[in-house]
Structure formats: structure tokens, C-alpha cells
Amino acid sequence: MEDRFLEFVKFDLQIIALSVFALLYALKVYQLMKLPWPKEMGPRRGSEELGVVYSFAWLFFPWSMSSTTQHLGRWVEFALYHLGAGAAILGTFTIPFWPAIMTRPVSLTMAVLVIGGFIVGAIKLARRILAPELRVVSTPDDYFSLAAVEVFFFFTAMALITEARGWMIAYFLITAAFLFYVPFSKISHYVYWFFARVFFGLRYGRRGIIAGKKA
Amino acid sequence: MEEQKTLVEQAKEELEKRFSRTLAVAASNLCVHCGLCVDQCHYFVATRDPHISPVAKAEQVRRVVKAEHDWLRRIFPWWTGAKELTEEDLDKWVEAAFRNCSMCQRCVVNCPLGVDTPLVLATARGVLTAVGKAPEILVQLADAAIAREENLEFFKDFYLEQIKELEAELQKKVGDPEARIPVDVEGARFLYVPLSGAHTIMPAAEIFYHAGESWTLSMFEAANYGIFLNDPVRSKRITERIIREAERLKVQEIIITECGHAYAVSRWEAPKWFKDQPWNFRVRSILEVMDEYIQTGRIQVDPARNPFSVTYHDSCNLGRNSGLFDEPRRILAACVEDFREMTPNRERNYCCGGGGGLVAIPEWQDIRLEAGKPKADQIRATGAEAVVASCDNCRHQLGEINEHYGLNVRVMGMAELVANAIVPKNGKK
Known part of the structure; x- marks a missing residue:
């Protein structure tokens, strides 16, 4: 009976949650694509295509922006946090669908990444509570989303380290709950991020502000 | 109802x-x-x-x-x-x-x-x-530009009279009684669009004279306060006067004076508003023209004629909004002996605090000057004797922060600096 429950949360529930998640995102993107898009029309000074490439690449080069140059620690936090999130999400696929790859060293490496994300998450939460410039713009969703990711990280790490049934069930239940919540929260920023970087690259590339000027 | x-x-x-x-x-x-x-x-x-x-x-x-x-x-x-x-x-x-x-x-x-x-x-x-x-003042300034078009005959004689006076000044300066400040010349290569005030006409006129350029003024100026209001109707109306003048005069290019927002509007925003694209003319900044003249040897410049240290303020509208970063630097490399970069610069540069129409709103002078502090600190750190800005609004704000923070620098336009550096082909100056 209990094994069947684990199987259910590991496979069926994940597929249901992922389907709802994908459907909601498809709806989000559809709503966005229906809106008018005021495109740049001025003759090109630079390359839009290169602009888009640079726009996405900037994120990976902390020296490309004053904000990340001045706050290199924040960029490192960002990298660790998203590596942790990547590992935690990856686990939701590899554990049920590709168990052969989840050897002990792989599980522990992923756990280390997730713990790194967890520590950074705690720092982010503390900063949001303590820093006045963040407090004035924070909504309940800001605090809850950070806390929810912390819970997700915690259960992921425990599942990866112990590989115990109980932690696994908790991990997959949390994952499913997470998938249902994410499209409504600020965690969905990554969907908009893709569009924002494209818009930025097109505009700043065409105008020759980034990615060099066309002769 | x-x-x-x-x-x-x-x-x-x-x-x-x-x-x-x-x-x-x-x-x-x-x-x-x-x-x-x-x-x-x-x-x-x-x-x-x-x-x-x-x-x-x-x-x-x-x-x-x-x-x-x-x-x-x-x-x-x-x-x-x-x-x-x-x-x-x-x-x-x-x-x-x-x-x-x-x-x-x-x-x-x-x-x-x-x-x-x-x-x-x-x-x-x-x-x-x-x-x-x-803010009422921004609305009034935008509407005044539109009203000028509607009352063109009223302004025309006075404007032409002023241009005649400037022309006499130019002739004296370049030592040539044939030097002209042309107005409404059909078939000229450039339609130069200045701001109100001789300071945006005279240095350009001198540069065009030495370059032997075919150019003309029309009755309109570049400022477009409609863009600060983000009002596409007013902005388009103000820009449209210049576009139609360029068509009427059959020029090859519209050259916008040293004005950040006017350039950004004409170069990047206006093409979104007009359906008759592409135009038969292109839009450039006077910065690009001066750079071209120097690079192609059409004007000769001597950096020793500007014997003081100079720093450059990247106007947000020309730089971060329009990509004009290299042109001013090439001009400065040719026209001054001691150029000192501000830190940070180019797309990372700080705004002077006067952008977005703020410089026109007297009741917000306090916050405008306060917000100009990072710029004042940047200028002071260079130790330069002069700060060059290719935007009239920036120059106005820089003049005020110069006084407010006791920077003791000279605030200049790029065309003024280039005109100073020109070595006339006839040897006179």
C-alpha cells in the first residue's frame, strides 16, 4: 500500500502537477503574445541578433553590469541559489525517470548544491526582512516564495542524502504543491525573464548600445 | 448621455x-x-x-x-x-x-x-x-512648440532678423563676408535643427562653413517636450514639423543639434509613429557629423587650441538610449590634449539629474540638484577644468551643479570645443 503511494507521488502526481504547470504557462505566454508589440523601427545602428545574445550572456558575466560588479557577492549568491534550484528540479525528473544515474556520488553532489541554495535562501530571506530598501517593496508573496523554496530545498536535500521513503514522499508532495503554486507567484519570473532579455537585446542591440556598433 | x-x-x-x-x-x-x-x-x-x-x-x-x-x-x-x-x-x-x-x-x-x-x-x-x-510647465512647453507651427508667419520675420544678426557675427568670426547661415534652402544636403538660442547655431555654422557643407536651417527647433510627457500625439506633432520640412526642402539628412532627447525622438521614436517609412533622408546627430568631418579630414583641428583638461559627460539620451559613445571620444581625442574619462562612463554613466524634462521644472530644483550629487562627485574626481556635454539640458543642469557643489569647471558643448580647435584652411581665425 505504502509503496503504491510512493509510486503515485513519484509518477502520477508529478505528471498531473507538471501538466497543470505547463498548461498555466502556456496560457501566460498566450496572453502575452496576444498583446501589441511596439517594435523598434529606426534604422539599425547595431545588431539586434548580437544584442539578444549579449543580453542573455550578461547574466553569466558579473563584470558586464555595475550592479553585479559592485555587489559581486550577490552575483555569487544568485549563481549558488539557481544551481541549487536547478539540482532540486533535476532531482524531480532523475529520481523517478532515470534512477540509474542517481548513484551515491551523484545524489550527494546534488545535495551539496541544494544545501548551497538553502543557505543562500536563508541569507536572502534575512536580507528581505532586515534591509529597508527591500522591505518597502516586499509583498507577502516575496516572503512566502522565498520560504517555500527553502522548504523545497530542505526536503530535496533530505531526500537526496537519506534516500529514505518518508523523505522521498515528502519531497515529491512538496514538489507537486510547488508546481501548482509557481505560476501564480513571483517564482514565475523566469518565464518573463526570457521575454525581457529578448526585448532588451533587440532594443539595445539595434541602437548600438551593446554588442558593438555596425560600421 | x-x-x-x-x-x-x-x-x-x-x-x-x-x-x-x-x-x-x-x-x-x-x-x-x-x-x-x-x-x-x-x-x-x-x-x-x-x-x-x-x-x-x-x-x-x-x-x-x-x-x-x-x-x-x-x-x-x-x-x-x-x-x-x-x-x-x-x-x-x-x-x-x-x-x-x-x-x-x-x-x-x-x-x-x-x-x-x-x-x-x-x-x-x-x-x-x-x-x-x-507638470503644467512641460505641457505648456510642448504646446508652445505646436503653437509656433500654427503661427509661423508671426514668428518668421523676427526669426530671420535674428539669423541675419548671427550671420554678421559668423562673417566676422571666420573673416569671410560671404559666409552664410542659410534658411529654407531647397536641395541643401543637411537640414540642421537647432534649439532656440544662438549657442546651438553659431558653433555649428562655423563648423559647416569650414567643412564647406551644403546646409540649411528651417523655422523649427529640435526640442520636443511631448516626449517627456510620453504623449505620442504631442510628440508626433512636434516631430512631424521637422519631417515635413525635410521632405519640402528635399534634404538628404536631418542633423539634430546637441540635444539628447531631440535626437532620440527623431532617430528612434519617430520612425514608430509615421507610416511613410523608410524616409528619403536619414537622421544623424551633429556629433556624428563632426566626427565624420574630423575622421575624413574635411576639417582640420588642433588640440593645442583647447589647452585645458576636459572630461565628457555621456548624456543618457545620446549614450544609453542611442549608442553614441565612440563618436564624442574620437572627437575629443582630436580636439583636446588632456581628456579625462569619468568613472563610470559610457552606458554605466550616471545621469546629471536634469533629464526627463526635470531641468524645465523650477519647483523641483531642490531634488534635481540633490540627485546631481553623484555626477558632481564624478566630475570632481577627474580634476578636469572643463566638462563637455552634447546635450543642452545636461549642460543646463551641469551649470547648476557646478555652482551648487562649487566644482569650478567650465561647462561646454562639443560643437563649441570643435569650433575652437578648427584650423582654418585659409589660415585665418
């Missing part, structure tokens, strides 16, 4: 009209409130006030957009901060969008996510203009 709409209803309607794909993204959950933009804003750097950081300013508008478009708006609006618009909010928007933001775009290039905060605040400006809450 249709019931009269309240101010809030009108504002919401205007906001909906402006709800585009780019705004939807900028006003969505894209912003995670990470705060990395906070100390990239010259207002925050100068005041340390958390309420006027880019994210805090944009959030005031974003919350209202969320009240209309966020999925949780009906069930738990408070959860994402969604908020129904009130008249009091509109007053706060005036502060956030007009007083506490110069539209410099420094926050956008420094946002890891690419949140277009100036777009959000510019939208608020447009909404406020539509409901009559924009």
Missing part, C-alpha cells in the same frame, strides 16, 4: 490602452524585488531614500497593473501587492514618475532580469498627462 468618467476611470482606461507586450512583461512578476537596481539610481545614491529606488517607484505603478492583470488579483490581491488605483495614487505617481525619475535607464542596463523600469514610469507619465496631472 454618457456618464462622465472619474479621473481614476480615465487613468485606468489610458493604462489599458498602453498595455503592450513590453509593459506586460515589465509590470509582471518579472521583478523579484532583489534590490540590485537600488544603488544604480542616482536619486538613491544621493538621498539613500528607499522609497525612491527604481524598484520602489516602479512598484507603485506595477501594483495597479497587477490589480487589472495578475491572476491572483480577484482572490488574494494583497498577496502580490495588487492595488486598486485611487486619486491619491495618481498624485504619488507624479512624484515617482516625473519628480523622482529622469528616465536615464541606468536601472535597466543594471538589472539582471532586464526589468524596464523607465517603461513602467514612462507609462505612468503618459497616463498622468492624459488625466491632466502632468
Whole structure:
């Protein structure tokens, strides 16, 4: 009976949650694509295509922006946090669908990444509570989303380290709950991020502000 | 009879009209409130006030957009901060969008996510203009430019008389009684569009004279206050006068004087408003023309004629909004002996504090000067004797912060500097 429950949360529930998640995102993107898009029309000074490439690449080069140059620690936090999130999400696929790859060293490496994300998450939460410039713009969703990711990280790490049934069930239940919540929260920023970087690259590339000027 | 709409209803309607794909993204959950933009804003750097950081300013508008478009708006609006618009909010928007933001775009290039905060605040400006809450002086300045077109005959004689006086001055300066400041010359290569005031005509006229350029003025000037209001109707009307003049005079190029917003409007925004694209002429800044003259040897310059140290202020509209970074630097390399870069510079440069129309609003001089502190610190750190800016609004603001912070520098335009450096082909000067 209990094994069947684990199987259910590991496979069926994940597929249901992922389907709802994908459907909601498809709806989000559809709503966005229906809106008018005021495109740049001025003759090109630079390359839009290169602009888009640079726009996405900037994120990976902390020296490309004053904000990340001045706050290199924040960029490192960002990298660790998203590596942790990547590992935690990856686990939701590899554990049920590709168990052969989840050897002990792989599980522990992923756990280390997730713990790194967890520590950074705690720092982010503390900063949001303590820093006045963040407090004035924070909504309940800001605090809850950070806390929810912390819970997700915690259960992921425990599942990866112990590989115990109980932690696994908790991990997959949390994952499913997470998938249902994410499209409504600020965690969905990554969907908009893709569009924002494209818009930025097109505009700043065409105008020759980034990615060099066309002769 | 249709019931009269309240101010809030009108504002919401205007906001909906402006709800585009780019705004939807900028006003969505894209912003995670990470705060990395906070100390990239010259207002925050100068005041340390958390309420006027880019994210805090944009959030005031974003919350209202969320009240209309966020999925949780009906069930738990408070959860994402969604908020129904009130008249009091509109007053706060005036502060956030007009007083506490110069539209410099420094926050956008420094946002890891690419949140277009100036777009959000510019939208608020447009909404406020539509409901009559924009600063009156900006509306008056935009309307005055439109009125000039409607009363052209009234202005024409006076304008031509002034140009004649400047022409006499030019002839004296270049030592040639045949030197001209042409007006309304059909078939000229350039239509040069100055601002009101001889300082934007004389140095350019001298440069064109030495380059042997075929150019003309028309009756209109470049300033476009409609863009500060984010009012496409006024902006288009003001720009249209210049476009139609270029067509009437059959010029090959419109050359915009040293004015950041006028260049950005003509070069980048106007093409979105007119259907008759592409035009038979191109739009360039006088900066690009001076650079071309120097690089091709069409004018000779001697850096020893500007024997003082110079730093350059990248106008946000020319640099971060239009990509003119290399042209001014090549000109400076040729025209001055001692050029000192500010830190940071180019797309990372700080706004002088006078952008976005702020320089025209006397009642906000206090915050404008306070927000100019990072720029004052940048200039002081170079130890330069002169600061060059290729934007008239920037020069006005730099002049004020020069006095306010006791910088003791000379504030100059690039054309003035180039005109100083010219070695006349006839050897006279």
C-alpha cells in the first residue's frame, strides 16, 4: 500500500502537477503574445541578433553590469541559489525517470548544491526582512516564495542524502504543491525573464548600445 | 448621455490602452524585488531614500497593473501587492514618475532580469498627462512648440532678423563676408535643427562653413517636450514639423543639434509613429557629423587650441538610449590634449539629474540638484577644468551643479570645443 503511494507521488502526481504547470504557462505566454508589440523601427545602428545574445550572456558575466560588479557577492549568491534550484528540479525528473544515474556520488553532489541554495535562501530571506530598501517593496508573496523554496530545498536535500521513503514522499508532495503554486507567484519570473532579455537585446542591440556598433 | 468618467476611470482606461507586450512583461512578476537596481539610481545614491529606488517607484505603478492583470488579483490581491488605483495614487505617481525619475535607464542596463523600469514610469507619465496631472510647465512647453507651427508667419520675420544678426557675427568670426547661415534652402544636403538660442547655431555654422557643407536651417527647433510627457500625439506633432520640412526642402539628412532627447525622438521614436517609412533622408546627430568631418579630414583641428583638461559627460539620451559613445571620444581625442574619462562612463554613466524634462521644472530644483550629487562627485574626481556635454539640458543642469557643489569647471558643448580647435584652411581665425 505504502509503496503504491510512493509510486503515485513519484509518477502520477508529478505528471498531473507538471501538466497543470505547463498548461498555466502556456496560457501566460498566450496572453502575452496576444498583446501589441511596439517594435523598434529606426534604422539599425547595431545588431539586434548580437544584442539578444549579449543580453542573455550578461547574466553569466558579473563584470558586464555595475550592479553585479559592485555587489559581486550577490552575483555569487544568485549563481549558488539557481544551481541549487536547478539540482532540486533535476532531482524531480532523475529520481523517478532515470534512477540509474542517481548513484551515491551523484545524489550527494546534488545535495551539496541544494544545501548551497538553502543557505543562500536563508541569507536572502534575512536580507528581505532586515534591509529597508527591500522591505518597502516586499509583498507577502516575496516572503512566502522565498520560504517555500527553502522548504523545497530542505526536503530535496533530505531526500537526496537519506534516500529514505518518508523523505522521498515528502519531497515529491512538496514538489507537486510547488508546481501548482509557481505560476501564480513571483517564482514565475523566469518565464518573463526570457521575454525581457529578448526585448532588451533587440532594443539595445539595434541602437548600438551593446554588442558593438555596425560600421 | 454618457456618464462622465472619474479621473481614476480615465487613468485606468489610458493604462489599458498602453498595455503592450513590453509593459506586460515589465509590470509582471518579472521583478523579484532583489534590490540590485537600488544603488544604480542616482536619486538613491544621493538621498539613500528607499522609497525612491527604481524598484520602489516602479512598484507603485506595477501594483495597479497587477490589480487589472495578475491572476491572483480577484482572490488574494494583497498577496502580490495588487492595488486598486485611487486619486491619491495618481498624485504619488507624479512624484515617482516625473519628480523622482529622469528616465536615464541606468536601472535597466543594471538589472539582471532586464526589468524596464523607465517603461513602467514612462507609462505612468503618459497616463498622468492624459488625466491632466502632468507638470503644467512641460505641457505648456510642448504646446508652445505646436503653437509656433500654427503661427509661423508671426514668428518668421523676427526669426530671420535674428539669423541675419548671427550671420554678421559668423562673417566676422571666420573673416569671410560671404559666409552664410542659410534658411529654407531647397536641395541643401543637411537640414540642421537647432534649439532656440544662438549657442546651438553659431558653433555649428562655423563648423559647416569650414567643412564647406551644403546646409540649411528651417523655422523649427529640435526640442520636443511631448516626449517627456510620453504623449505620442504631442510628440508626433512636434516631430512631424521637422519631417515635413525635410521632405519640402528635399534634404538628404536631418542633423539634430546637441540635444539628447531631440535626437532620440527623431532617430528612434519617430520612425514608430509615421507610416511613410523608410524616409528619403536619414537622421544623424551633429556629433556624428563632426566626427565624420574630423575622421575624413574635411576639417582640420588642433588640440593645442583647447589647452585645458576636459572630461565628457555621456548624456543618457545620446549614450544609453542611442549608442553614441565612440563618436564624442574620437572627437575629443582630436580636439583636446588632456581628456579625462569619468568613472563610470559610457552606458554605466550616471545621469546629471536634469533629464526627463526635470531641468524645465523650477519647483523641483531642490531634488534635481540633490540627485546631481553623484555626477558632481564624478566630475570632481577627474580634476578636469572643463566638462563637455552634447546635450543642452545636461549642460543646463551641469551649470547648476557646478555652482551648487562649487566644482569650478567650465561647462561646454562639443560643437563649441570643435569650433575652437578648427584650423582654418585659409589660415585665418
